[in-house]
Amino acid sequence: MMIARRQIQTQITQPDVVEYIRQLIASNPAMHRTEIADRLCAEFGFQDARGVPQRSGCLKVLRTLEEKGYLVLPAPRARSGPARPRRLGRRVPSPEGVPGTVGEVRGLELVVVQTEEQMRIWNELFTCEHPWGAGPLVGRQVRYLIRSEHGWLGGMGFASAALQVRDRDRWIGWDVRTRRVQLDRVVSLSRFLIRPSVVCRNLASYLLGMVMRQMPGDFQARYGYRPWLVETFVDTSRHFGTSYQAANWIRVGRTKGRGRQDRKRLREETVKDIYLYPLVRDFRDRMGLSVHSGLGPLPLEAGLESEGWAEQEFGGAPLGDRRLSKRLVKSVALQSENPGRAFTGVAQGDWAMTKGYYRFIDQ
Numbered sequence: 001m002m003i004a005r006r007q008i009q010t011q012i013t014q015p016d017v018v019e020y021i022r023q024l025i026a027s028n029p030a031m032h033r034t035e036i037a038d039r040l041c042a043e044f045g046f047q048d049a050r051g052v053p054q055r056s057g058c059l060k061v062l063r064t065l066e067e068k069g070y071l072v073l074p075a076p077r078a079r080s081g082p083a084r085p086r087r088l089g090r091r092v093p094s095p096e097g098v099p100g101t102v103g104e105v106r107g108l109e110l111v112v113v114q115t116e117e118q119m120r121i122w123n124e125l126f127t128c129e130h131p132w133g134a135g136p137l138v139g140r141q142v143r144y145l146i147r148s149e150h151g152w153l154g155g156m157g158f159a160s161a162a163l164q165v166r167d168r169d170r171w172i173g174w175d176v177r178t179r180r181v182q183l184d185r186v187v188s189l190s191r192f193l194i195r196p197s198v199v200c201r202n203l204a205s206y207l208l209g210m211v212m213r214q215m216p217g218d219f220q221a222r223y224g225y226r227p228w229l230v231e232t233f234v235d236t237s238r239h240f241g242t243s244y245q246a247a248n249w250i251r252v253g254r255t256k257g258r259g260r261q262d263r264k265r266l267r268e269e270t271v272k273d274i275y276l277y278p279l280v281r282d283f284r285d286r287m288g289l290s291v292h293s294g295l296g297p298l299p300l301e302a303g304l305e306s307e308g309w310a311e312q313e314f315g316g317a318p319l320g321d322r323r324l325s326k327r328l329v330k331s332v333a334l335q336s337e338n339p340g341r342a343f344t345g346v347a348q349g350d351w352a353m354t355k356g357y358y359r360f361i362d363q
Helices: 005-012 015-027 033-044 055-067 116-129 166-172 176-185 203-223 242-246 306-314 322-337 351-362
Strands: 109-112 142-148 151-160 186-194 229-235 250-254 272-278
Touching: 005 015, 005 033, 005 055, 005 176, 015 033, 015 055, 033 055, 109 203, 116 142, 116 151, 116 186, 142 203, 151 203, 166 250, 166 272, 176 186, 186 203, 203 242, 322 351
Parallel strands: 186 229
Antiparallel strands: 109 142, 142 151, 151 186, 229 272, 250 272
């Protein structure tokens, strides 16, 4: 049986267990941190679905206990320096002859990164061509390279989910205890790269569909269980999120501009839209939640007036003429208020507006 990392925290922080750890350290002064974690895994049966001891989870809880003053751990072993991604040593060749539409791409496939060479290619691509670099990613990870007969088109990287995100947690509907127990069933699409030189219509949304079908099985093969939900965060200063919407991801809100390491609440990260993709329809039931828990998809205008939302999302669209950009913003704002109606109904009899909308679509 797999012990979730949040359950490890609950058990290790019990007063009697903390006292046991203190005595263990006092009676074994030469024992280093990993040995203490391994002892706890054996003592309390902390292991994942494959039967592998959950050393990293124990180490994290031990460091937290030390930060709070409950115990003093042996000094960490010296490190030679910060870890750096293993690079290829040369630029990955640019793909050649990529067609303009995804249906014409030859040999398109997602390759699970497993070998040293594949890891170096992935690191090289993301270090050189992704705005956030190659990482590091955290927790349980699955990486992909996007291969085609035209060359490497990009890659993806999945990692552990964010510990706490207000709008995501409200949408799921879980409480703190359930989140701690079930968070391992949520994984994060932390990196997604289509190389800047690749211009191919609908490629991003097509790949998002491909990976949602393939990733759960690959994740299970590596870690012994399947995730139920995937999250990702879209930097709206760079992207509209259109590909995620086209691939049926659900926008559930926004972050507050804090990253994983923002313990001082400096909010130095950009605010991002939060998207979720349920891999199973009954994920709430599997988490032990009521079917009425949580929220449905947030309306497009949540947190903003529809005109303001449309301006933020589409006001900078490079259409070559500011009048066209204004037409796009106005049309989207109207449709966001009545998403189930044709534009003729949205315009409410304004024939000039309707004619301008369809002229815009034709162009």
